[in-house]
Amino acid sequence: MEAVKINQLHLDDLPWIVEYDENKCIQCGRCTAACSFGAIKPVVEKRRKPSTGLQKPAFDRLLVIKQNVSFEHHCRGCGMCTRVCPNGAIKAVRNPNDKYSVRYRAAKADSVKKGGRSNLNTEGRTLDKIKIGRISQMTDPSLDAARHQFELRTPFGRVLSADKLSLHNVNGKMELSSQLPPNRWIYPIIMGDMSIGAVSWRMWEAMAIATAYLNEVMGMPVRMCTGEGGIPVRLLKSRYVKYMILQIASGHFGWNRIIQSMPEMTEDPAGILIKIGQGAKPGDGGLLMASKVAKYVQEIRGVPRADLLSPPTHQGLYSIEESVQKMFLSMNAAFNFRVPVAIKTAASVTSVSVYNNLLRDPYNIVGGFFLDGLAAGTGAAHEISLNHTGHPITSKLRDCYLAAVHQGRQGEIPLFAGGGLGQTGSFAADAFKLICLGANGVFTGRMLLEIAGCIGNETGKCNACNTGLCPAGIATQDLCLTKRLDIDVAAQNIVNYFIANDIELKKLMGPVGNSTLPIGRSDALITVDKHISNRLDIQYIC
């Protein structure tokens, strides 16, 4: 028998222990066939038969399922084995004695990386401690959520205050003497912001199809952000590009093809989003592990197969002013000042300064400020960033909104908030509360993955997006795994989820009595938490 050394990785160090009941197992092999991580394998075990007399004990051989103990092939708790087992003989159980991260650093002299989301749960979410408490009761009629005509659209693009409009009198008629900044009225939930490469081609296309369907069949002007991995030329040259917000991040991936396609594009994109940072790993650049840099990803991005690390900053930008002058101007110029340009940063204690600076934009070219909170998801990140950096979205969004209010300039640069929305089950409620706190709209990526079939959660289940071994075919580029994802079901589920959310948003707008989005209607919100009440300036109740 092999001897054990104390420093060897042991089953008891792993984050998940596979519980297996050999009495229920029929040895059908489904669990090991389904496990994309190779975390379990069939083995023949020797079992001692007790001696009943003077003869030596004999041994039985038994075919059983056993857990692999290795850094490369350890169980992530995704639960695919449980799903495929016909007898309920196997399941992954969280190991309270988990020492994996320590062991990994000690053995590999490298930082721990993972995908998914932060797994350090603090004491509950702020949004869950807020209720909608200002209900129309005789003061004004509540609106019938199912039947009233609501206007949910929100502006995306620079909004000029009345005194900034270049209106003047020409023969008794008001005329504009210069072009207004581009502005689009869009649905207040923006989807995506997940790059080609981070998610499989099927997942990315499912989101694009869902976006087109919501627009053209449902009449909901939902926009999708491409993420930083470029956009397929076929989509660029199609009419559907008008629903897409093109992202440019520090890696500038995919822009060669966008520029090459410009002469042949028949529609303008919905907008451009300059990504400075993201909530899941603020201050860190994008990270796409080599295992996911498939050939088509290499082509669109213009890079070979390698770990792709975007720089943490846009290398030509050194200050907010310069960003406005250079980056906003260039991106506005890209489509000849016809397309709104917004910027996305990770929420930070500095967000208000940034927003105040943007509000001073002298060229009227800043079309939106996207704030991404620390509960956001990611395809891959250093665990240390994921678990220990970032800023919650709620108070920062509120700070930015109130900063604009104090200058009488709210709404001039629309605010969009994201990061962990829907985490505790109700996306629409989270969106509604953020809108009441001052957001013009929200954005989500993680939620779409869950709708499509992601089985991960906030407490460490799976979260292996970085490995390229996604058991749901979402965060992988492998043929055998990607084809597990049904593109039609994924897209249909996203569509259905948006329709459900639309109903639920109206179900909240009705009682408050708003026909239009209640942007900044913080009087509608109440909390039993005195600190939250003080910090967000909403009514304390008990």
Place this chain on the structure above:
Amino acid sequence: MNKETVKIKTLIDNKRMSTQELLQLITSKINDGYTDFDIEACGQHNIGGSSWAKENGEELNFKITNPGQRVGAMALKGTKIYVEGSAPADVGWLNSGAQITVNGDCGDTASHCAAGGKIYVSGRVGTRSGALMKHDPKFEPPEFWVLKNTGSFSFEFMGGGIAVICGFDCGGIDSVLGNRSCVGMVGGTIYVRGTFSGVASCVEIKSLNEEDINFLRNGLLEFLIAINKSGLYDSLTDFSQWKKIEPLPAGTKEKKISVSEFRQTKWIEGGIFGDFIQDDFKVYPLPATGDGRVRIPEWNKTDCVNCGICLNNCPENAIMETDKIYSTDNNKCIGCGICEAVCPKLCWALKSNRKEIS
């Protein structure tokens, strides 16, 4: 019984009788046996409502000018109300059987929640008229006849009864039912003549059948006599100009194309990644065979003793043997690795099947 008509002036020496005073005066007269009233009102509410004659089977008649809101509110069968000129909001509110004729226009929410009787209007009716009308099957359905048109949001939440909107004198009006008519309508029938638009998606618009035409022929005659406009009969009985609106059967949902159909018929042909990837969009089940396997077993003959253990243990019967050469049937093998585990000579090895699509 007293056949004399009770004439009531509600404004005497610039002093206005309150609603309470007027209604209590009417009640006391009814208790004295009077049945006919001629009221010069001054905006008092609820005139003609919730009253019944002292003698069984007797009819109450009200002739009213200048009423306030809710003329004929909660009125019962056996009550006949005639308003000379227009009436403000809520004519026939909760009408339970009276015949109410308004020889003029009505304000908002005419016939609101009416569940019986007939309401005849010779002019236009305001917004939300006909809302929440209902039909209790133990009684005759309520009828609501309007010569001209309704305001917006008409017939919201209508649950039963019959409404007839004749669309007379509506030149220049986009919709004789106003905008957003029939929202939440679950029962009843609306007959409408002339152009209308913006009705809710929960109803269907149908052509008239013979029964409908008969109903309208008889009903229009009675209606036009009641409002002294018999001369219009011919022009209103061209039934090609009429439509009928009824709610869709419960549970009917608007049929939309599925996302799958959308992808196959409207979306970019071959998919947006079609110039890189030939994807048939088929879905691998779990566990999958063929290319859907995460791992594939490979056999190496070096040490094989031809024991057949792998063959016997393969849960999918995917292992084949010909002339001591072992192989797997890719259409059966799921890549579980049991062959590798059971082979005493380590002839089977699982290899990764991770590859990119091309």
